[in-house]
Amino acid sequence: MYVEGWNVxxxxxPARLANAVVERLLLRILEGEFPPGTDLPPEAALAAEFAVxxxxxxxxxxxxxxxxxLRIRHxxxxxVRPKAEWNLLDPLVLSVQLEYESSPELVAELGExxxxxxxxxxxxxxxxxxPPQREQLAAALERMRAAAEDPGPFHDAAMAFTRTLAExxxxxxxxxxxxxxxxxxGGQEDNPAKLAETMKLRLLLxxxxxxxxxxxxxxxxxxxxxxxxxSASTAPGQQVPAPATPPGAQPLRQGQVATVPxxxxxxRTPMQSARV
Numbered sequence: 001m002y003v004e005g006w007n008v009x010x011x012x013x014p015a016r017l018a019n020a021v022v023e024r025l026l027l028r029i030l031e032g033e034f035p036p037g038t039d040l041p042p043e044a045a046l047a048a049e050f051a052v053x054x055x056x057x058x059x060x061x062x063x064x065x066x067x068x069x070l071r072i073r074h075x076x077x078x079x080v081r082p083k084a085e086w087n088l089l090d091p092l093v094l095s096v097q098l099e100y101e102s103s104p105e106l107v108a109e110l111g112e113x114x115x116x117x118x119x120x121x122x123x124x125x126x127x128x129x130x131p132p133q134r135e136q137l138a139a140a141l142e143r144m145r146a147a148a149e150d151p152g153p154f155h156d157a158a159m160a161f162t163r164t165l166a167e168x169x170x171x172x173x174x175x176x177x178x179x180x181x182x183x184x185x186g187g188q189e190d191n192p193a194k195l196a197e198t199m200k201l202r203l204l205l206x207x208x209x210x211x212x213x214x215x216x217x218x219x220x221x222x223x224x225x226x227x228x229x230x231s232a233s234t235a236p237g238q239q240v241p242a243p244a245t246p247p248g249a250q251p252l253r254q255g256q257v258a259t260v261p262x263x264x265x266x267x268r269t270p271m272q273s274a275r276v
Contacts, residue, residue: 021060124169
């Protein structure tokens with residue numbers, strides 16, 4: 001079965017029909033076809049338009065209700081809720097907005113949240129990190145540097161860096177939020193210059209987070225621990241110094257804002273109508 005939409009040649013299997021309806025219906029809501037406060041057409045009409053059974057349609061509507069996009073009132077119809085009530089951190093809601101809705105404000109807000117959480121994790125990790133985690137963090141950063149011009153490996157290394165930092169910080173909630181608001185790049189950016197810029201900014205932010213961890217708890221901004229000589233032994237309980245951070249990488253501190261673009265396509269063109 002072929003379904004029109006973002007890719008008219010993509011095959012949608014029956015098991016994914018409800019998800020396909022959710023995506024297309026959400027896109028039409030974002031396009032303004034069904035503004036907040038308006039009622040959707042009757043189930044029978046929607047099912048016929050999407051060429052699915054009413055069971056599939058109800059499953060899709062229920063999913064959008066759980067995401068707080070719709071309000072279903074039995075016997076009274078289904079209403080689109082104001083966007084302020086939506087679960088913006090739902091992966092599908094967020095990805096559709098970033099991909100198809102021109103919302104620089106949302107991109108900026110997500111960048112601020114991501115940077116703030118990364119800063120928090122870096123400061124927590126500076127107090128809690130263990131030697132093996134320190135080595136893993138440095139190794140992930142080194143892989144990011146080595147893959148600075150190779151999007152796929154760079155993205156994998158960046159994800160490993162974030163996970164290691166979260167483990168060292170002891171804050172899995174922050175990691176989950178960051179991974180939710182991150183849009184995977186994986187070399188899919190259709191603008192090479194924009195992708196290169198995004199990767200460069202991500203690397204700079206990782207360098208700053210690593211510098212914060214290396215500086216240790218309470219260290220003034222800009223200071224880094226002096227690596228111990230290779231022959232020196234570490235006394236019990238003594239903090240193991242981190243590998244040197246390249247010149248120019250400054251530790252992140254609370255209150256700083258250094259956002260990184262989160263959407264793959266930067267400035268997007270006006271959306272085109274998509275139908276199932």
